[in-house]
Amino acid sequence: xxxxxxxxxxxxxxxxxxxxxxxxxxxxxxxxxxxxxxxxxxxxxxxxxxxxxxxxxxxxxxxxxxxxxxxxxxxxxxxxxxxxxxxxxxxxxxxxxxxxxxxxxxxxxxxxxxxxxxxxxxxxxxxxxxxxxxxxxxxxxxxxxxxxxxxxxxxxxxxxxxxxxxxxxxxxxxxxxxxxxxxxxxxxxxxxxxxxxxxxxxxxxxxxxxxxxxxxxxxxxxxxxxxxxxxxxxxxxxxxxxxxxxxxxxxxxxxxxxxxxxxxxxxxxxxxxxx
Amino acid sequence: xxxxxxxxxxxxxxxxxxxxxxxxxxxxxxxxxxxxxxxxxxxxxxxxxxxxxxxxxxxxxxxxxxxxxxxxxxxxxxxxxxxxxxxxxxxxxxxxxxxxxxxxxxxxxxxxxxxxxxxxxxxxxxxxxxxxxxxxxxxxxxxxxxxxxxxxxxxxxxxxxxxxxxxxxxxxxxxxxxxxxxxxxxxxxxxxxxxxxxxxxxxxxxxxxxxxxxxxxxxxxxxxxxxxxxxxxxxxxxxxxxxxxxxxxxxxxxxxxxxxxxxxxxxxxxxxxxx
Numbered sequence: 001x002x003x004x005x006x007x008x009x010x011x012x013x014x015x016x017x018x019x020x021x022x023x024x025x026x027x028x029x030x031x032x033x034x035x036x037x038x039x040x041x042x043x044x045x046x047x048x049x050x051x052x053x054x055x056x057x058x059x060x061x062x063x064x065x066x067x068x069x070x071x072x073x074x075x076x077x078x079x080x081x082x083x084x085x086x087x088x089x090x091x092x093x094x095x096x097x098x099x100x101x102x103x104x105x106x107x108x109x110x111x112x113x114x115x116x117x118x119x120x121x122x123x124x125x126x127x128x129x130x131x132x133x134x135x136x137x138x139x140x141x142x143x144x145x146x147x148x149x150x151x152x153x154x155x156x157x158x159x160x161x162x163x164x165x166x167x168x169x170x171x172x173x174x175x176x177x178x179x180x181x182x183x184x185x186x187x188x189x190x191x192x193x194x195x196x197x198x199x200x201x202x203x204x205x206x207x208x209x210x211x212x213x214x215x216x217x218x219x220x221x222x223x224x225x226x227x228x229x230x231x232x233x234x235x236x237x238x239x240x241x242x243x244x245x246x247x248x249x250x251x252x253x254x255x256x257x258x259x260x261x262x263x264x265x266x267x268x269x270x271x272x273x274x275x
Numbered sequence: 276x277x278x279x280x281x282x283x284x285x286x287x288x289x290x291x292x293x294x295x296x297x298x299x300x301x302x303x304x305x306x307x308x309x310x311x312x313x314x315x316x317x318x319x320x321x322x323x324x325x326x327x328x329x330x331x332x333x334x335x336x337x338x339x340x341x342x343x344x345x346x347x348x349x350x351x352x353x354x355x356x357x358x359x360x361x362x363x364x365x366x367x368x369x370x371x372x373x374x375x376x377x378x379x380x381x382x383x384x385x386x387x388x389x390x391x392x393x394x395x396x397x398x399x400x401x402x403x404x405x406x407x408x409x410x411x412x413x414x415x416x417x418x419x420x421x422x423x424x425x426x427x428x429x430x431x432x433x434x435x436x437x438x439x440x441x442x443x444x445x446x447x448x449x450x451x452x453x454x455x456x457x458x459x460x461x462x463x464x465x466x467x468x469x470x471x472x473x474x475x476x477x478x479x480x481x482x483x484x485x486x487x488x489x490x491x492x493x494x495x496x497x498x499x500x501x502x503x504x505x506x507x508x509x510x511x512x513x514x515x516x517x518x519x520x521x522x523x524x525x526x527x528x529x530x531x532x533x534x535x536x537x538x539x540x541x542x543x544x545x546x547x548x549x550x
Contacts, residue, residue, distance in 0.1 A: 006291060012314035018287040039287035057468070060542070193332070193496050219494060219502040219542070221468050226501015227494040258540040265537030267335070267494070267529040 005036060005044075007051055009224035010194050015051075017041060023118050028110040030162045035118045041222060043118050045086060047111070048161050051222045053086050058122055061188070063255040064218040064263065065230055066092035069151050069184045070099075071247055071260060072232075072239040076150040077101070080178070082138035082166065084155030085111030087123035093153075094125050095250045102131050103149075107162050109135040139165040145178035152179060154187035159198070167198075169205045172233065176209050179235065185210065186232040192270045193225035200273045206233040214239055215274055216263040218254065229270070240264055280311060280319075282326055284499035285469050290326075292316060298393050303385040305437045310393045316497060318393050320361060322386070323436050326497045328361050333397055336463070338530040339493040339538065340505055341367035344426050344459045345374075346522055346535060347507075347514040351425040352376070355453070357413035357441065359430030360386030362398035368428075369400050370525045377406050378424075382437050384410040414440040420453035427454060429462035434473070442473075444480045447508065451484050454510065460485065461507040467545045468500035475548045481508045489514055490549055491538040493529065504545070515539055 003019040020037040027033075034046040042055025053061065066089050070076050077100045081089045085106035093102045104126065106112055112133065115123040126133055134141065138154075152175050159167040166187070175185045189202050199215070207213040210233030220228045232239060240261060247257040266274070283289040295312040302308075309321040317330025328336065341364050345351050352375045356364045360381035368377045379401065381387055387408065390398040401408055409416065413429075427450050434442040441462070450460045464477050474490070482488040485508030495503045507514060515536060522532040541549070 010315055012293040013316070014291050016281060016289050016291050040285055041288070217494075219492075219500070221500040221502070225494070225496040227496065253544045254542040256540075256543050256546070259542060262537035262540030265531075265533040267534060268531050269528045271531070 005038065005046070007046070007049060015222065017044070024114055026110065028108050030108045031157070033108075033110055033114065035114050044222075045111075045115065045119065047157055050158060052157070053088060053119070053122065054222050055119065055121070057221050058088050059253045060218050060220050061223075061228065062088035062092045062122075063252050064216075065089055065153050065155060065186055065188060067250070067252070067255045068216060068230070068239060068260060068263065069153065069186045069232060070096050072234065072237050072242055073151055073182065073184050074237070074246070078149050079103070080105065080149045080152045082142065082152065082154045082156065083107075083163070084153070086115040086119055087112070087126040089153055089155050090128075090131055091122065091125040094128055094130060097248070100130065103134065104131065105134045105136050105138045105141045107135070107137050139171060139174075142171065142174040142178050147178070147180050149179055150183055152183070152185045154185070156188065158190065167202065169208070172206050172209050176233075176235070182236050184232065184234045184237065186230055189215070189229045189231040191223065191225040191227055192229060192273060193227065196273055199229055199231075202231050203274050206231050210234055212236070212238050214264055215266060215270070217266065217270065218263060280313065280321070282321070282324060290497065292319070299389055301385065303383050305383045306432070308383075308385055308389065310389050319497075320386070320390065320394065322432055325433060327432065328363060328394065328397065329497050330394065330396070332496050333363050334527075335493050335495050335529045336498075336503065337363035337367045337397075338527050339491075340364055340428050340430060340461055340463060342525070342527065342530045343491060343505070343514060343535060343538065344428065344461045344507055345371050347509065347512050347517055348426055348457065348459050349512070349521070353424050354378070355380065355420075355424045355427045357417065357427065357429045357431065358382075358438070359428070361390040361394055362387070362401040364428055364430050365403075365406055366397065366400040369403055369405060372523070375405065378409065379406065380409045380411050380413045380416045382410070382412050414446060414449075417446065417449040417453050422453070422455050424454055425458055427458070427460045429460070431463065433465065442477060444483070447481050447484050451508075451510070457511050459507065459509045459512065461505055464490075464504045464506040466498065466500040466502055467504060467548060468502065471548055474504055474506075477506050478549050481506050485509055487511070487513050489539055490541060490545070492541065492545065493538060
């Protein structure tokens with residue numbers, strides 16, 4: 001018998017992947033969690049029917065959400081990751097020597113548990129001594145924080161289910177308060193082919209709060225359309241004015257200093273969403 | 276009844292699109308040709324089971340294969356398109372005022388015929404007076420040409436079936452001979468996630484013949500992995516040294532002068548294929 005997992009990315013279009021094994025399937029307190037092994041992408045974490053990460057292409061998302069803000073900030077010491085229970089963003093954050101402490105606030109402990117079990121090359125860094133893991137509501141954590149962080153990354157699911165609060169203007173205002181004076185915020189903000197309105201809305205919401213707001217992109221093959229956007233809000237620092245000397249040698253498979261700048265060059269139909 | 280068209284992009288992974296209508300299906304002298312209407316992408320041309328172009332995302336491929344070489348060349352007058360029977364590349368070529376004549380050499384007249392019928396916004400420019408359409412073998416046409424063209428674009432299918440000769444070192448040598456002294460050549464060269472070896476091979480074959488050889492990328496959601504590469508060989512002109520003033524105002528949805536430069540910034544795992 002051949003088993004294929006199909007994610008409908010829109011009601012009329014999807015991706016389909018041949019499945020070797022279903023490792024785990026569970027309705028957690030927050031969402032449907034499935035961990036499957038696919039022939040093409042290796043192990044794959046699926047939440048509420050949407051691919052979150054896979055062994056083969058996870059590096060793109062995790063490198064790009066982490067290194068772009070971390071190299072834009074001149075000296076990031078305290079970093080917060082909201083969501084991101086698979087641990088991939090934390091792994092990339094720890095590649096920066098300046099980082100003294102990285103806090104992960106993930107609402108669903110089951111994501112952490114099963115990522116450690118089935119995605120060890122992604123989740124392994126969660127046990128690093130510089131990392132603090134909290135199973136808690138990211139929205140509430142932000143509300144309680146004040147000038148605590150240099151960089152905050154929002155590595156959430158789509159704005160349905162547990163992540164819906166993480167796409168609101170109130171949340172972005174809270175993040176601004178939780179950041180220090182030179183602070184930088186970045187969030188994954190979906191794809192411009194199927195979610196143009198969402199990107200337009202987020203960009204303009206963030207821009208009301210952060211003087212330097214910029215959109216950048218990366219190619220992630222298992223995410224809808226293969227073109228993913230990140231919205232970055234910065235209190236002072238301009239990501240395009242980072243001096244070449246600032247880039248330290250770190251081990252990556254996607255991110256480079258050239259990609260840092262180039263990822264902000266937007267296709268015209270995407271750039272139009274920022275108008 | 277719901278009909279879904281699934282393209283297996285590898286043996287273990289694919290895309291799937293809901294179908295409204297099958298407009299035409301035919302085994303031509305060269306390949307299997309299917310023209311379907313999908314809910315998500317509009318009309319879609321499928322050759323030998325592979326998506327060639329769709330109403331909704333065709334602009335990315337056609338703009339990027341055309342404008343990058345055409346703005347790199349200081350004064351392109353005579354342009355040749357090998358393949359490209361849907362007419363999309365020709366439509367973009369004609370946006371450049373310097374172009375006096377654009378020749379299309381497509382081996383399969385049926386592709387032209389059904390593109391004109393079902394993809395009129397793509398194929399409409401084939402009737403422009405500056406355009407010469409030849410139903411002929413592109414490989415043979417190149418072999419007969421000498422210093423005839425300023426820019427040659429190879430808009431072929433994958434290196435299976437009728438296009439297999441178009442991915443050979445002999446063909447690139449023929450193209451160099453067919454180009455004038457300042458000539459530029461570009462070909463679509465598949466995706467780095469599933470066809471890394473092919474890209475590595477083509478890049479190094481082209482580099483043996485053209486002093487300036489560069490790879491660039493674009494996001495095309497209906498093509499495998501969503502990240503497409505183009506390999507450009509140039510006798511003299513460096514695409515990264517194009518002066519800002521050179522960019523004329525043309526109507527595009529993807530290409531911009533910023534994208535021109537940024538598209539050459541390669542993700543590290545792609546850049547490694549050029550080593």
